Amino acid sequence: MDYLHTDWAAMSRNDWLGVFFTVAAFVAMIAVYIMVFNPKNKDAFDSQSDMALRDEGEYNNSGDKK
């Protein structure tokens, strides 16, 4: 437990900012996982999987098949 000991009283403003951004990045990453793996979003994401193929004349500029 000594390894994890923190002197909270010695934390500077920069230390707290570091903690804030670290935790915020972690929470944001969890939010992305939830968003991507939510079954409701599956079709919305995967409907774009052929987007790279749409510029060869087979599809129009809106992504709809001609």
Place this chain on the structure above:
Amino acid sequence: MEATNATPVKYDMDVVRWFTIAAIIFGVVGTFIGVYVASELAWPFLNFDIPEITFGRLRPLHTNAVIFAFGGNVLFATGYYIVQRTGATKLWSNKLAWFHFWGWQAIIICAVITLPMGMSQGKEYAELPWWVDIMIAVVWLSYGLNYVMTNAIRKTSHMYVSNWFTMGMIVMITYLHVVNSLAIPVDWATSYSIYSGVQDAMIQWWWGHNAVGFYLTGGFLGIMYYFIPKQSGRPVFSYRLSVLHFWTLTFGYVWLGAHHLQYTALPDWTGSLGAAISLAMIIPSWGGAMNGMMTLSGAWDKLRTDYILRFLVTAMAFYAMSTFDGPVMAIKSVNALSHYTDWTVGHVHAGALGWMSMISFGALYHMVKKLWNTEMYSDRLVNVHFWIALIGATTYVVAMWVSGIMQGLMWRDYDEYGTLTYTFVESVSAMHPYYVMRAVGGAIFNLGTWIMLFNVVMTVRQASASRSANPVAARA
């Protein structure tokens, strides 16, 4: 945002053509310098006692040439190509793209002059003098502005995942380059970093690893997610996975730099954190690699006849290998053996030759055919290039892996009296066969780039001749 009709879009592709040609030329030049410096390590007489061509000065020229001249021009060519075609729009500013092109080439010329003269800030992958750093910032921001604004004026509702990767790279490299390059100039050749001691080391590797993460990985993943579907004619295997790949890479990569500084004056926990997140990054990296490979589902037979696709898929195999090798090397106990040895050089070149270059060659061949509206002068030469590149890269990487592990084991070996078994000079001597093998592997790889240059020059000439003979058909 949705376009209301299917009016053909007139893209700004001239600047893309120039970036493409510049990339191919710098691919030849950058790897040739690499072969020369590798040969200097195997046969030191090649220094010829000329300071300007000693290893210490040419090595940063090699790394800058392959990363920023070759890699940069590849990223810009593909970036401008993809953003226009997926957004069904011209560039926001063609003039700014040309400023970007000539500005970037001017920076490369500055590197060619200053680095052999010995002007260096001594920061790895950021050696260029302070005034060139300012040029880089200005030119890079012109690219960023043009890229973001072109996305903003796109005609499609969705912004394709490749553009996310490229914009992630633009944002992060701006931040990394500016912070890492902060320095007090003394004269035009000398400056001092505003950081000192361990903070300087931490900032250096925060930049160094994220240049790998966002530039050499993120930027080139943008290439992968566009060109593998295009060349194979298959949609991305899982678009959901590509989105997850982007965000996990973006959140995760920034933590890794400290794994370069295990067992140094840096606080112990920072190295442990760097190693832990490095291991966690295997998941999105392999997810992305599988996503690229599985995009070929139903089209694997194309690998028999489509030589360009071979480059793209082999790149994914090297990407998977490198993103396993790296995290393993970040583990402290493995790092104790691997650090400061040639294993690191092998790891870097598995990424640079196997992943970055292979995906670049595939994308460049694909674009050359489209940009000049022609077939390759010789498909057979594309195949020859593929096998030469693969043999060269494998020879190089295997030599450095064996050499590095042997080096590490020799340095740590001691006898029953607690005395080191080998002197440092003995370990250097033992490396010699591997240094020769490395130079040979590099030379083979470099030969492939010459073949590519020849093939592309002949392809462009063929297209020009065809256009002259039949101007109406050429415009169609």
